[in-house]
Amino acid sequence: MRPFRLYEPTTINETVATLSELGDDGKLYAGGTELLLAMKTGLLQYDGLVNVKTVPELEGVSYSNGTLTIGARATHSTVEHSADVLAHAPLIASVEHRVANVRVRNVGTVVGNLCFAEPHSDPGALLLLYEAEVDIASPSGTRSVSVEQLVVGPYETSLAGDELVTRVRVPLLPNGMRGAYLKFGYHHRPTLGVGAAVSVTDGKFLDVRLTLGSAPPKPTRMRDAEAVLRGAAVDDPAVAIEAGRIAAEGCDAIDDLHGSAEYKRHLVQVFVQRALAEAVERGVK
Amino acid sequence: MVQINQKITVAFNVNGGDVEIDVTPETALVDMLRDGLLLKGAKRSCDMQVCGACTVLVDGLPVSACTVPAFEVRGKSVTTIEGVAADDRMAGLTDAFIDNAAIQCGFCTPGMVLAAKSLLDRNPHPSEDEIKDYMRGNICRCTGYKKIVEAIQEAAQKAVQG
Structure with a gap:
């Protein structure tokens, strides 16, 4: 790997000041599970990496008032085994458990995963299901955006060069809403991930959220498919098939090593139905 | 202009013994173990954290030494297969x-x-x-x-x- 210099700030202010100073020559470093692979191949080159793991403020997972907060230093393993996550959002723990392998989970961070914006990844589509938001610090202050606004394309976010995502805030699903997340793929990266969250009253869908990851260039909320489900009968299989069809037609599936766009659209059609069925079943239980 | 030429002192425990070694920031843990400390048990194979041939334990947790930088183990305990064998x-x-x-x-x-x-x-x-x-x-x-x-x-x- 091309040599670089390591910067180890100890506060958020110092971190963003260092980033600002380095400009295009520097990048934030957390777990490095994705960044360092790109640097090894020479795809990305930086003169300086700024280590967020030396900043105590960015540590940890916590829960308060219906919201889980995941700090920028929290690894996938930390989230997977967090008592707060297991108690309040076991779906997040189970999806995190299936990220890559145990070695990557011990090192890679959830916030780093979002900010690297690798399309073949589960946390983005999962966190869209929860309508999660990220808090961002920069030399000029702080702001917040939804995960949906954070990730704008493959390996591309709406962050400026001197901005640091300090944490992701995950509101629990509203009362009565149950979630499911299904993934499919061969080898170590998924071909697709589908999230579904539903609430049901009197045999009808009251509210629905559907999200898709890995198949399109970025984690995507499937609002057109959600719309046909709201108010529709839960036990009418034609409704789920129609939602799957709309999701498949509307999704921006891409051809890549994980399959052709046509193949992925077929998977979307099938997995939207399965994820809906699983979310409904969890609600019944 | 970033001054790149940097040495980091990594003081850590490996297989029960304390060691100290200077590395550059881009040095992978597997290279520090193999070339710096002559612990050849961990193998660089896929070089992308997929295969597990470079697995070592850091504070008891498995990591891919091919990609984890050597500086990450400052103050920590590393177990390699040589430590298990002994x-x-x-x-x-x-x-x-x-x-x-x-x-x-x-x-x-x-x-x-x-x-x-x-x-x-x-x-x-x-x-x-x-x-x-x-x-x-x-x-x-x-x-x-x-x-x-x-x-x-x-x-x-x-x-x-x-």
Whole structure:
């Protein structure tokens, strides 16, 4: 790997000041599970990496008032085994458990995963299901955006060069809403991930959220498919098939090593139905 | 202009002994262990955290030494297969690999044994499914995994019997 210099700030202010100073020559470093692979191949080159793991403020997972907060230093393993996550959002723990392998989970961070914006990844589509938001610090202050606004394309976010995502805030699903997340793929990266969250009253869908990851260039909320489900009968299989069809037609599936766009659209059609069925079943239980 | 020429002193514990070594920031943990400390058990293979041949334990947790930078282990404890081999308490696990013929070419074995150790340290009585789930990130191209799973089951069983 091309040599670089390591910067180890100890506060958020110092971190963003260092980033600002380095400009295009520097990048934030957390777990490095994705960044360092790109640097090894020479795809990305930086003169300086700024280590967020030396900043105590960015540590940890916590829960308060219906919201889980995941700090920028929290690894996938930390989230997977967090008592707060297991108690309040076991779906997040189970999806995190299936990220890559145990070695990557011990090192890679959830916030780093979002900010690297690798399309073949589960946390983005999962966190869209929860309508999660990220808090961002920069030399000029702080702001917040939804995960949906954070990730704008493959390996591309709406962050400026001197901005640091300090944490992701995950509101629990509203009362009565149950979630499911299904993934499919061969080898170590998924071909697709589908999230579904539903609430049901009197045999009808009251509210629905559907999200898709890995198949399109970025984690995507499937609002057109959600719309046909709201108010529709839960036990009418034609409704789920129609939602799957709309999701498949509307999704921006891409051809890549994980399959052709046509193949992925077929998977979307099938997995939207399965994820809906699983979310409904969890609600019944 | 960034001054790149940088040395970082990594003071850490490896297999029970304290060491100190200077590295550059881009030095991978596996290179510091193999070239700096002549601990050749961890192998660089896929070089992208997929295969597990470079597995070592950092504070008891498995990581891919091919990608984790050496500076990350400052102040920490690293266990390599050499540490397992020298530890009589680990003989049950290593013997189980040998007795079950869970080794063919042996290239993946250091990583397999370390991953298995980390599993058994946390979960002394794993089910077959739990073993397969935990070990799925360690790839073997010879034995077909069955014997590896059986070796871990036997090690767990023998540990219970004392």
